[in-house]
Amino acid sequence: MHDDDTPFRTPVPTFDRPTLLSSCAQATTAEEARFRVQYPNAAPRSSRIVALDDGAARMMDDIIAEPRPAAHFLKVAPRQPDISPNEVVLLRLDGDEALLSTELAGADVVVLIATSAQGRRAAEIIGRVARAASVTTAGLIVTADAADDVVRMMRPVTGVLVVSPDADHLAAMLSALRA
Amino acid sequence: MLTKEVNDLLTQTTPGTPMGSMFRKYWIPALLASELPANDSAPVRVKLLGERLVAFRDSEGRYGLIDEFCAHRGVSLWFGRNEEGGLRCPYHGWKYDHTGQCIDVPSEAAESGFCQKIKLTGYPLVKIGDILWTHMGDKAERPPLPVWEFCTVPEEQTFTSKRWQECNWLQAMEGGIDSSHVSFLHSGSLKTDPLFRGAAGNKYNQQDRKPVFEVVDAPGGLFIGARRNAEDGQYYWRITPWVMPSFTMVPPRGDHPMHGHFWIPIDDENCWAWSFDYHPTRALSAEERQSMIDGYGVHNQYVPGTFRPLQNKDNDYLMDREAQRRGETYSGVWGIAMQDASLQESMGPIVDRTKENLVSTDNGIIMARNRLRRAVQALVKSGATPPGIDPAHQKVRSVAAVLPADAPFVEACREDLTVRPGVKQTSV
Ligand code: FES
Numbered sequence: 186m187h188d189d190d191t192p193f194r195t196p197v198p199t200f201d202r203p204t205l206l207s208s209c210a211q212a213t214t215a216e217e218a219r220f221r222v223q224y225p226n227a228a229p230r231s232s233r234i235v236a237l238d239d240g241a242a243r244m245m246d247d248i249i250a251e252p253r254p255a256a257h258f259l260k261v262a263p264r265q266p267d268i269s270p271n272e273v274v275l276l277r278l279d280g281d282e283a284l285l286s287t288e289l290a291g292a293d294v295v296v297l298i299a300t301s302a303q304g305r306r307a308a309e310i311i312g313r314v315a316r317a318a319s320v321t322t323a324g325l326i327v328t329a330d331a332a333d334d335v336v337r338m339m340r341p342v343t344g345v346l347v348v349s350p351d352a353d354h355l356a357a358m359l360s361a362l363r364a
Numbered sequence: 365m366l367t368k369e370v371n372d373l374l375t376q377t378t379p380g381t382p383m384g385s386m387f388r389k390y391w392i393p394a395l396l397a398s399e400l401p402a403n404d405s406a407p408v409r410v411k412l413l414g415e416r417l418v419a420f421r422d423s424e425g426r427y428g429l430i431d432e433f434c435a436h437r438g439v440s441l442w443f444g445r446n447e448e449g450g451l452r453c454p455y456h457g458w459k460y461d462h463t464g465q466c467i468d469v470p471s472e473a474a475e476s477g478f479c480q481k482i483k484l485t486g487y488p489l490v491k492i493g494d495i496l497w498t499h500m501g502d503k504a505e506r507p508p509l510p511v512w513e514f515c516t517v518p519e520e521q522t523f524t525s526k527r528w529q530e531c532n533w534l535q536a537m538e539g540g541i542d543s544s545h546v547s548f549l550h551s552g553s554l555k556t557d558p559l560f561r562g563a564a565g566n567k568y569n570q571q572d573r574k575p576v577f578e579v580v581d582a583p584g585g586l587f588i589g590a591r592r593n594a595e596d597g598q599y600y601w602r603i604t605p606w607v608m609p610s611f612t613m614v615p616p617r618g619d620h621p622m623h624g625h626f627w628i629p630i631d632d633e634n635c636w637a638w639s640f641d642y643h644p645t646r647a648l649s650a651e652e653r654q655s656m657i658d659g660y661g662v663h664n665q666y667v668p669g670t671f672r673p674l675q676n677k678d679n680d681y682l683m684d685r686e687a688q689r690r691g692e693t694y695s696g697v698w699g700i701a702m703q704d705a706s707l708q709e710s711m712g713p714i715v716d717r718t719k720e721n722l723v724s725t726d727n728g729i730i731m732a733r734n735r736l737r738r739a740v741q742a743l744v745k746s747g748a749t750p751p752g753i754d755p756a757h758q759k760v761r762s763v764a765a766v767l768p769a770d771a772p773f774v775e776a777c778r779e780d781l782t783v784r785p786g787v788k789q790t791s792v
């Protein structure tokens with residue numbers, strides 16, 4: 186009848202378990218929360234935030250005031266000399282050029298931001314090269330109208346996708362991810 | 365992670381707090397209608413958003429939710445006599461009507477009008493579906509009554525339960541948005557639970573344990589889509605709607621009833637986990653209803669006579685290491701509801717979100733927190749009506765569907781994600 190007919194057994198209460206300081210009853214109190222070990226339990230992450238188009242670049246400019254030492258903010262350069270099918274020329278905040286291959290080395294996560302399908306070529310290359318290098322990718326699409334073509338562009342190249350009309354999710358996402 | 369300031373902002377809901385003010389904008393579930401089964405039945409103590417209240421149903425069937433404590437000398441009105449159109453304090457006989465208005469002070473002459481001067485806080489209590497709903501905010505800004513589908517379908521099509529969860533509302537609710545835990549924590553139950561097993565779509569879950577997530581902003585909250593590979597290059601999508609502040613629906617499986625939750629703060633360290641099951645177009649079968657009563661699916665078993673789960677922190681949730689070893693449960697705890705609750709309670713009464721290390725699959729949670737933060741701040745700043753109050757925002761359904769590879773799931777399922785009376789849910 187079903188794909189698995191193993192009976193689902195509900196628990197039988199037993200009353201012989203003593204409550205100790207480490208039992209859930211005690212351990213989940215605010216009092217015991219004080220004894221959680223305090224230490225930094227994750228090394229800083231290094232992230233690359235890439236604006237794929239002009240609208241995305243403007244959003245990026247709005248949030249870079251906050252210091253994020255482990256993040257590199259990058260824009261796709263307007264001119265893309267034909268170096269290699271696996272290369273994209275990016276611009277750092279100071280206007281210096283940087284190659285995708287250089288930026289991906291040592292990156293933990295790449296966040297791609299798009300407001301249109303303008304950055305299709307760059308998105309395709311970054312997604313493909315990041316996947317080959319096992320670097321996690323996340324995408325943020327910021328647009329008020331139906332985003333079919335942008336979704337089609339971003340879905341194959343990102344591991345998780347967020348679609349919102351509001352630019353302020355970018356800052357929230359970066360802080361939440363410690364980017 | 366969140367800063368301490370934002371964590372406090374989102375988790376504190378007692379009177380006067382920003383999030384408390386936001387919760388007081390909505391109609392929220394207060395108690396099950398079955399807790400006040402008849403006129404003049406026993407009053408019930410209710411704590412919500414850090415306020416201690418007592419609910420009763422008077423001789424004429426009017427529901428009241430009023431301050432628990434008598435204005436005279438502070439006795440709990442739970443000890444009161446519910447009779448002849450009001451609740452009478454057993455200490456010196458002061459009597460209150462369903463609005464909290466004092467209607468008798470026996471020691472004073474009735475003509476003195478003294479009792480007119482005494483008024484306890486009172487909130488409305490309205491029965492819709494299996495639930496008595498209340499609005500604890502400003503009467504002048506009372507929103508339209510709730511129109512959630514699960515509580516407006518005929519009663520034979522719906523079932524609701526509630527359980528006490530011993531942690532802050534937000535970490536409980538985040539579990540409803542966090543689709544990435546399902547492939548792990550609940551992996552045992554998919555095969556065996558009578559309210560889940562047997563659906564055609566289950567094979568996609570079992571074949572592809574690494575779903576990819578897409579989160580899409582919606583006027584009332586979010587749609588969280590989890591996609592897995594299906595045949596012919598298509599995707600199997602499971603779509604969870606979240607409506608602010610704390611409504612979520614689990615994507616359906618086959619023709620099983622659809623289910624979902626509300627998480628309502630009792631105080632900052634406790635919440636009610638409300639769980640419902642309904643079918644939009646047919647009555648629940650006797651077997652299904654019995655499974656719900658027996659604690660399967662999103663429901664649970666109770667310490668008899670209470671809303672405390674039978675598996676609770678005082679008995680280590682009846683941890684069964686043998687079942688865990690055999691693979692029947694992933695965590696050793698029985699039942700989907702208590703698998704969630706046990707872990708969420710283990711985080712502590714209010715989890716310290718400054719210490720967490722979120723990853724990109726946590727984007728549903730990240731977005732939800734940001735929406736809540738924005739709505740609370742807009743409310744404080746300009747009195748902006750928060751999302752989820754508009755009845756249109758409440759008319760949502762979860763969906764399970766197989767779609768072409770490049771289809772944006774919200775547009776492709778626009779109608780399926782909307783309540784359509786008389787039309788079955790979209791499910792695989
Ligand atoms: S793996 Fe998510 S809380 Fe431990």
Ligand SMILES: [Fe+2]
Nearest residue numbers: 539545550704
């Ligand atoms: Fe869960």
